[in-house]
Amino acid sequence: MTTGPSPRLEILNIHPYVAGESSIAGANRTIKLSSNEGAFGVPPVAQAAIQAAITESFRYPDGGCEALRAALGKRWGLDPQRIVCGAGSDDLLYQLCHSYGGPGRDIVMSAHGFTIYEIAGVYAGSKVIKVPERDLCTDLDAMLAAVTPSTRLVFIANPNNPTGSMVSAADLARFRSRLPEHVLLVIDAAYAEYVDRDDYDAGADLVDASGNTVMTRTFSKMFGLGGLRIGWCYAPVAVVDVLNRVRGTFNVSVLGQAAATAALDEPGWMEACKAHNTQYRAVLTDGLRAAGIKVWPSVGNFVLADFGTVEKANAADAFLRARGIIVRKVGAYGLSHCLRITIGTAEECGLLVEGLTAFTHHG
Ligand SMILES: *Cc1c(COP(=O)(O)O)cnc(C)c1O
Numbered sequence: 001m002t003t004g005p006s007p008r009l010e011i012l013n014i015h016p017y018v019a020g021e022s023s024i025a026g027a028n029r030t031i032k033l034s035s036n037e038g039a040f041g042v043p044p045v046a047q048a049a050i051q052a053a054i055t056e057s058f059r060y061p062d063g064g065c066e067a068l069r070a071a072l073g074k075r076w077g078l079d080p081q082r083i084v085c086g087a088g089s090d091d092l093l094y095q096l097c098h099s100y101g102g103p104g105r106d107i108v109m110s111a112h113g114f115t116i117y118e119i120a121g122v123y124a125g126s127k128v129i130k131v132p133e134r135d136l137c138t139d140l141d142a143m144l145a146a147v148t149p150s151t152r153l154v155f156i157a158n159p160n161n162p163t164g165s166m167v168s169a170a171d172l173a174r175f176r177s178r179l180p181e182h183v184l185l186v187i188d189a190a191y192a193e194y195v196d197r198d199d200y201d202a203g204a205d206l207v208d209a210s211g212n213t214v215m216t217r218t219f220s221k222m223f224g225l226g227g228l229r230i231g232w233c234y235a236p237v238a239v240v241d242v243l244n245r246v247r248g249t250f251n252v253s254v255l256g257q258a259a260a261t262a263a264l265d266e267p268g269w270m271e272a273c274k275a276h277n278t279q280y281r282a283v284l285t286d287g288l289r290a291a292g293i294k295v296w297p298s299v300g301n302f303v304l305a306d307f308g309t310v311e312k313a314n315a316a317d318a319f320l321r322a323r324g325i326i327v328r329k330v331g332a333y334g335l336s337h338c339l340r341i342t343i344g345t346a347e348e349c350g351l352l353v354e355g356l357t358a359f360t361h362h363g
Pocket residue numbers: 036087088089090091114157160161188190217218219220221226229230231
């Protein structure tokens with residue numbers, strides 16, 4: 001019998017999130033392709049904004065993120081009143097789980113969906129139901145079949161990390177219309193900026209068309225601000241009201257707000273990042289396939305390389321690490337036979353293809 005403090009039992013069933021590693025002991029240069037961070041770092045105007053905001057950092061931030069929400073509204077044509085900002089979109093995913101989930105309130109996600117939904121859901125006290133996928137794509141019919149009267153939340157990452165697959169706007173709208181009204185659908189569009197498909201929508205239209213859908217977005221990927229922790233969501237008024245009651249009062253820092261607001265105005269940033277990503281995602285995919293490695297189709301800034309067996313994936317990972325290249329093991333996503341690889345700079349993509357080509361020849 002222990003006498004010290006103890007958490008609720010389910011907390012101890014949570015596996016801590018494993019972040020992408022960032023360095024290899026002994027390597028003089030590390031190429032980090034493990035966390036899907038944008039290939040080009042912090043946008044220059046955001047760097048200047050951070051510098052300028054440093055002396056204001058002794059003050060509390062604007063808890064309402066007024067300027068940032070106005071800039072987001074203008075950039076994406078959305079009502080700023082229906083935007084809530086968070087310390088990364090993870091922050092908002094947690095708040096949604098705690099507000100709409102909880103004991104007796106189930107959460108549905110796909111089998112290889114983003115692991116934060118499971119961590120945050122279990123933390124909130126929900127039962128988290130993982131629905132098998134079809135060819136590493138979200139199976140919407142199976143998701144619907146998994147929804148019970150106890151279900152309160154459904155999470156879909158679109159595009160999904162780590163599989164790279166996406167659900168079309170039409171399929172998602174049909175899915176929403178078949179979901180019970182009391183179920184909140186959360187569309188996590190962390191990679192929306194990279195998608196170059198006509199049949200894709202990040203989710204804002206569906207948020208507008210239904211009173212029970214939320215779209216979450218982030219500055220951590222294309223906008224290169226993962227280290228400052230800024231995310232946002234676009235939601236129905238009632239959900240905005242809930243989030244504003246429960247979120248941390250000063251959840252986005254002074255530097256984060258300044259950087260994010262500025263980043264939206266970096267001239268040509270989105271176009272250049274997207275063009276680079278589309279080009280080098282193809283280079284990477286073709287290069288690995290030419291080396292005989294299976295690569296799943298991806299619409300994000302990463303690809304999922306499939307080595308068929310856990311042993312081979314681990315050997316490939318070790319081979320790359322010996323060359324100073326870090327990619328992501330995805331065993332936590334039930335994909336131990338695969339490695340997730342971020343689309344880096346042209347040079348980084350070249351080195352990765354070279355590395356895995358050498359692996360298939362000699363490894
Ligand atoms: C990277 C990522 C996020 C973003 O997380 P932040 O907390 O905003 O850094 C959210 N969802 C998915 C699926 C991601 O891959």
